Amino acid sequence: xxxxxxxxxxxxxxxxxxxxxxxxxxxxxxxxxxxxxxxxxxxxxxxxxxxxxxxxxxxxxxxxxxxxxxxxxxxxxxxxxxxxxxxxxxxxxxxxxxxxxxxxxxxxxxxxxxxxxxxxxxxxxxxxxxxxxxxxxxxxxxxxxxxxxxxxxxxxxxxxxxxxxxxxxxxxxxxxxxxxxxxxxxxxxxxxxxxxxxxxxxxx
Numbered sequence: 001x002x003x004x005x006x007x008x009x010x011x012x013x014x015x016x017x018x019x020x021x022x023x024x025x026x027x028x029x030x031x032x033x034x035x036x037x038x039x040x041x042x043x044x045x046x047x048x049x050x051x052x053x054x055x056x057x058x059x060x061x062x063x064x065x066x067x068x069x070x071x072x073x074x075x076x077x078x079x080x081x082x083x084x085x086x087x088x089x090x091x092x093x094x095x096x097x098x099x100x101x102x103x104x105x106x107x108x109x110x111x112x113x114x115x116x117x118x119x120x121x122x123x124x125x126x127x128x129x130x131x132x133x134x135x136x137x138x139x140x141x142x143x144x145x146x147x148x149x150x151x152x153x154x155x156x157x158x159x160x161x162x163x164x165x166x167x168x169x170x171x172x173x174x175x176x177x178x179x180x181x182x183x184x185x186x187x188x189x190x191x192x193x194x195x196x197x198x199x200x201x202x203x204x
Contacts, residue, residue, distance in 0.1 A: 013069040018062035021054040022072065025079045028054075029086045036090045041152030045145060051083055052141030059134065070125045077116060077126070080137060081109045087144055091166075095147075097159060101166040105140070108177045115184045122191055127183050136173040143169045 013019065032047035058076065062068045088102045116126040143165035150156040 013071040016062070016067040016069060016072065017065070018058040018067050019069065019072050019075060021058040021061070022075045022079045025051045025054045025058075026082060029083055033086050033090060036148075037093070041148050045148050045152055048087070048141060048144055048148070052138070052145070055080065055083075055137055055141070056134070073126055074116070074120070077109075077112060081113050084109050084140070087140075091144070091147075094151075095159070095162050098163055098166050101163060101170050104170045105166075105173055108173045111177060112180055115180070119184070119187060122188075124187055124191060127180070127187075130176075130179065130183075132172075132179050133176045136169070136176040139172045140169045 028047045028051045032044055032051070035041070035044040035047065055076075058072070062072060084105060088106050091102055092099050119126045146165060147162050150158075150161075
């Protein structure tokens with residue numbers, strides 16, 4: 001990771017394959033919510049499944065074909081946050097008792113979004129997604145997929161199973177939050193140190 005990297009944008013960044021996959025993930029939120037609320041769970045499962053696949057592959061494609069962009073680093077977590085918010089709302093409607101677990105998931109993403117915005121305001125590009133962040137996201141998608149699929153395909157509903165799956169998701173995401181938090185504070189310390197050194201140099 002280059003801690004000195006600054007925010008930059010080029011028009012061609014808008015149409016890279018990873019960013020197009022991110023757009024698809026954002027667009028899929030609408031049909032997912034529609035089908036879920038209409039209790040058409042199979043189409044809802046397909047939407048969340050495709051969304052999860054795009055999230056898994058966009059980063060790999062970006063690194064493999066050298067298409068990592070500052071825009072992508074911003075869009076990817078935003079897509080994750082909006083998807084999470086949509087799923088949280090739907091899951092609370094579906095299983096109201098899991099609200100505390102889902103609040104943990106939402107809180108984690110809100111904190112990461114605020115941290116990313118703070119870095120951007122300071123002229124620092126937020127770090128690219130790390131493996132622990134992707135693991136949390138994959139576990140999240142798998143848990144939601146399993147819960148919805150079991151109900152859609154087998155009419156199977158189990159409160160203990162739902163809470164267990166979402167609790168595992170919460171643990172993996174809190175671990176990711178802790179790791180990203182360390183990176184955030186490292187970047188802030190380095191930024192403040194550079195600003196202080198710059199100020200001292202200008203005062204001489």
